[in-house]
Amino acid sequence: MENLRRLLFALSVFVLAALLFAWWRHGREGYGVLNLLKGEKPGPTALTPPKKPKLALEEVPMLSRLNDEFSKISATVLPSVVSVTTKTVRPGKSSWHSYYGFVGPRDQVVPSLGSGVIISKEGHVVTNYHVIEGVQAADIQITTNANKSYLTLILGVNKERDIALLKIDSPRLDFPALSFANSDDARVGQIVLAVGNPFGLSGTVTQGIISARDRHLSDSQFDYLQTDTVINPGNSGGPLVNIRGEIIGINVAIYRGDATVSAWQGVGLAVPSNEAKMVVDDIQARLKESAKQANGVTTSTGKGYLGLEVSSEPVEIDPVWGTSRRGALVTDIGDKSPAAEAGLRQGDVVTKFQGMAFRSPADLLQIIRTQPPGSEVKLEVIRNNKMGDIIARLGARPDAEP
Secondary structure, eight states, rough: OOHHHHHHHHHHHHHHHHHHHHHHHHTTOOOOOOHHHOOOOOOOOOOOOEEEEEEEEGGSSSHHHHHHHHHHHHHHHGEEEEEEEEEEEOOOOEEOOOOOOEEOOOOOEEEEEEEEEEOOOOOEEEEOHHHTTTTTGGGGGETTTSSSSSEEEEEEEETTTTEEEEESSSOOOOOOOOBBGGGGGGTTTTTEEEEEEEGGSSEEEEEEEEEEESSSOOSOOOEEEEEOSSSTTOTOOOOEEESSOOEEEEEEEEEESSSSSSSSSSSSEEHHHHHHHHHHHHHHHHHHHHHHTTTTTEEOOEEEEEOEOOOSOOOOOGGOOOOOOOEEEEEOOOOHHHHHHHTTOOOOOEEEEEEEEOHHHHHHHHHHHHEEEEEEEEEEEEETTTEEEEEEEEEOTSSSSO
């Protein structure tokens, strides 16, 4: 009898709880247990998106303006960036086929894709030399951001600086062009955009900063601008631009700390715009002399070498010395280098090269690199509060091609 009372009490509690739940659930949206007990089938799940964003543009005015500015720069730069498509013929190998027998070699056409930037209204294009290396002009096609393709002329190349100057084969005189910035004014931390065609994806813009510049101020090797903008295969030859839409560098390579990884790892390199412009000017000057635009010319940045490293910051020189206002502090001298043989020492301040002043230590190194090996040069030097001249004979830069 006691067990029966307990069972009835439990049933009463269950029924009361069910009635209370049914009263609470009545009129509410969604599919529940009562719907299941009634034999009702579940309906479509409700989806009610918010009607307004969490933040209005007025609440983030700086970010809103920055967003618009990045879009404006991208829209300005993209029409001037082109894809450079090449075709290289790779010799095939002979093989044995079970049915046909001995099969002779068949050449294989290997396509390749890089980027370039238009620098004149006539359609001059700057790209990397390695993008077109070993390729004839007839096998190069330039495609603009508007998806128009053109045949190409090779006006000249500089293998050492990895710069090539091409010309779109078209009578048009209204190509959208970008101007060169002064890369000497580039500062670490400045915002830059890399534009190109990574992996064949045209019209790609990535944003970052200049991470470093003049990392190795030495005349034994070229200097690059380092950037954390995303640069991948296919970006080679495309521009690195500043916030004014000017070319501050030509993207050339990515650093691969891990040899097994071929994609971007946060370190990209670009040829400074001043050096790219110097190559372009040199090619143009040689073309005027040779008047052989169809064949193109090969230029050399120079292979001059002294074997010195200098501080990145110029030394301010008192006017009482009666020389240039800025000098370059020598921080290291290579063993058995032309600089060491000439008597240059660590701590010397170079004020002039061949009687010419220079704006920055980087300019001094660039001047040295443009000189031919074997040249005898004069350097004006301040040492131990005394001024004097040192005569040196330039050697050949160690990283230069023989």
